[in-house]
Amino acid sequence: MPAAIETQVLVAVGLAAVVTYALRLGGLLLAARFPRAGRFRQGMDALPGALLFSLVVPSIVSEGIWGVVATALTAIVALRSRNTLAAMLSGMLVIFIARKLGQ
Amino acid sequence: MKDRKSDFLRGARANVPVAASAMAYGSVLGVLASQKGLSWLDMMYMNSAVFAGAAQFVMVDMWSGHLPILEMALAVLVINLRYLLIGASLEPLFAGRGFLHKMCVMHLVADENWAVTMSEQRRGRATTWFLFGGGVFLYLAWSSGTLVGLLGGGLIKRPEVYALDFAFTAVFSALAVGLWRGKKDILPWIVAGGAAYLAHESLPGKWYIVVGGLAGAIAAMSRPCEPAGDKGEKDACGN
Incomplete structure (x- = not known):
């Protein structure tokens, strides 16, 4: 018999789940009310790229010059091959080697 | 019907590269969770209900005999604030879909399948089923x-x-290449990257993603409206 879930776990995780789900669905539903043209639209169109770039910048910088080399190689492979897996592995290889050398 | 299935499977396949790392990090979380005394049922409940990597790491870290329920919820709110922007950016993909469909698919939106879907959408081949398959x-x-x-x-x-x-980082960088729209992205991306870096240095948790994304979007708003006919794109001013 698996242990039943404690009430406090049920509540704590449930509340965290509600918060997370509200953000996910809320963003989608809210965006339907945004203006469909003009400057606001320009901002929304730029959002995916800006978000994704923001996601990676600090972790690239924290790897120093090797982070920049790894990302440049990843971008080149992604552009040339259109293969995300190959691009990912080439970037990881640079970091793997850099860390080995740095030990 | 057939399209749904093939889009679903295509979405799943497109997430294979990043799923291997997600699995490795999942196992790290599992080890931490076992040290904190979570049962497999607690773990699966959290995976299924919350389904957000970084937030789950913080929750397990805060785990104790007497759970700090409100503090936990607040921490999760701050870490997952980026989903508000991620959700908003998915609005064009969901155009014309019913409310129930939105409710189901949005639950399984993570950074990874969102990024893969955005890159696929740029090639005109993304659907909500593609997103869902990845999720x-x-x-x-x-x-x-x-x-x-x-x-x-x-x-x-x-x-x-x-x-x-x-x-x-590598997968997201590779996908970002696909989202690059040419020289009109130069300013927004510089602003986004700079703001994200500064926020990462000065603010806790995942604020940097929210700050960078918003700063980039605002920078894009400062660009004057382009006249129609730019490589056949629709006029941003709505003309």
Whole structure:
């Protein structure tokens, strides 16, 4: 018999789940009310790229010059091959080697 | 019907590269969770209900005999604030879909399948089923990783040694290449990157993603409206 879930776990995780789900669905539903043209639209169109770039910048910088080399190689492979897996592995290889050398 | 299935499977396949890393990190979370005394049922409940990697790490870290319920919820709110922007950016993809469909698919939106879908959308081949296929696949990879870690010890004790932590950065960078729209993105991306870096240095948690994304979008708003006919794109001013 698996242990039943404690009430406090049920509540704590449930509340965290509600918060997370509200953000996910809320963003989608809210965006339907945004203006469909003009400057606001320009901002929304730029959002995916800006978000994704923001996601990676600090972790690239924290790897120093090797982070920049790894990302440049990843971008080149992604552009040339259109293969995300190959691009990912080439970037990881640079970091793997850099860390080995740095030990 | 056939399209749904093929889009679903295509979405799952497109997430294979990043799912391997998600699984490795899931196993790390599983090990931490076993040290905190979570049962496999607690773990699966969290995986299924919350399904957000970074937030789950913080929740397990805050885990104790007497759970700090409100503090936990607040921490999760701050870490997952980026989903508000991620959700908003998915609005064009969901155009014309019913409310129930939105409710179901949005639950399984993570950074990874969102990024893969955005890149696919730029090639005109993304659908909500593609997004959903990626979400289900990531859920399976993440959950099995956490259970392996919880019940059997970590798959890989220190993923950093194999640069697995950089896997996420590399995948997101590769996908960002696909989102690049040419020279009109120069300013927004510089602003986004600069703001994200500064926020990362000065603010806790995942604020930097929100700050960078918003700063980039605002920078894009400062650009004057382009006249129609630019490579056949629709006029941004709505003309």
